[in-house]
Amino acid sequence: MITLIHVTKQYENRTILDVPRLTFESGKRYALIGVNGSGKTTLLRLIAGTLRPDSGKIENVPLQNMGYMPQSPYAFDFSVLKNVEIALQKTPQPAEKALAALEAVGLEKLAGARGNKLSGGETQRMAFARMIACPRALLLLDEPTSSMDIKGTDQIENQLLRYAVANECTVILSTHSPAQALRLAQEVVYLDQGKIVEQGSTEQVINHPRVESTRLFLQHWRL
Numbered sequence: 001m002i003t004l005i006h007v008t009k010q011y012e013n014r015t016i017l018d019v020p021r022l023t024f025e026s027g028k029r030y031a032l033i034g035v036n037g038s039g040k041t042t043l044l045r046l047i048a049g050t051l052r053p054d055s056g057k058i059e060n061v062p063l064q065n066m067g068y069m070p071q072s073p074y075a076f077d078f079s080v081l082k083n084v085e086i087a088l089q090k091t092p093q094p095a096e097k098a099l100a101a102l103e104a105v106g107l108e109k110l111a112g113a114r115g116n117k118l119s120g121g122e123t124q125r126m127a128f129a130r131m132i133a134c135p136r137a138l139l140l141l142d143e144p145t146s147s148m149d150i151k152g153t154d155q156i157e158n159q160l161l162r163y164a165v166a167n168e169c170t171v172i173l174s175t176h177s178p179a180q181a182l183r184l185a186q187e188v189v190y191l192d193q194g195k196i197v198e199q200g201s202t203e204q205v206i207n208h209p210r211v212e213s214t215r216l217f218l219q220h221w222r223l
């Protein structure tokens with residue numbers, strides 16, 4: 001179980017995140033929701049270890065066995081296939097596995113293309129293929145389908161569910177789509193100005209929010 005205890009993060013004397021306690025159970029899927037700037041990316045980066053908290057601690061993150069997909073994933077200046085293969089350096093048959101991951105996200109036809117010349121949605125699909133190319137205990141995904149069309153989104157959501165179940169993987173993703181949270185997550189964490197305002201089963205938080213702030217946020221939901 002990943003546990004955050006008294007975690008705070010500040011930028012320029014502004015508190016961006018203030019989490020007295022938060023836990024993520026192993027093998028469960030979580031969605032982080034909240035307005036722009038509420039702290040979703042900051043929370044994911046703290047868990048991923050690419051950012052250090054100013055105070056507090058984060059326990060039990062499987063750092064050796066986790067995948068982190070940032071909002072704008074990195075693409076190396078070599079083939080799409082090689083871009084996925086870099087996640088498979090210590091495993092046998094990396095090219096075959098990378099190709100299978102590309103097939104899973106519908107990108108196999110671009111296996112030979114330059115990784116850093118892909119469109120935004122294609123880059124996200126390539127980065128997601130990198131995530132699912134090998135078994136991992138934890139996936140941290142920052143708005144993983146934000147640039148994708150509806151077909152790509154559907155494909156990636158199906159692959160994510162399949163992968164998470166097959167690998168008993170913990171998933172924490174941020175999303176601007178409550179509908180996506182309903183499709184993918186068992187639990188939702190609603191953030192407002194760096195604080196966790198509401199947390200619970202996705203059905204409860206999205207369809208029956210108990211807190212005024214969550215209700216006000218979700219009343220904008222049309223998609």
Ligand SMILES: Nc1ncnc2c1ncn2[C@@H]1O[C@H](COP(=O)(O)OP(=O)(O)OP(=O)(O)O)[C@@H](O)[C@H]1O
Nearest residue numbers: 011012016034035036037038039040041042043174
């Ligand atoms: N390096 C930084 N320096 C100063 N402020 C920062 C820095 N990084 C993030 N912030 C601020 O921290 C706040 C939280 O940002 P964060 O990216 O975590 O929000 P978010 O919920 O992921 O937003 P979005 O939905 O727009 O992706 C924002 O107000 C942002 O401006």
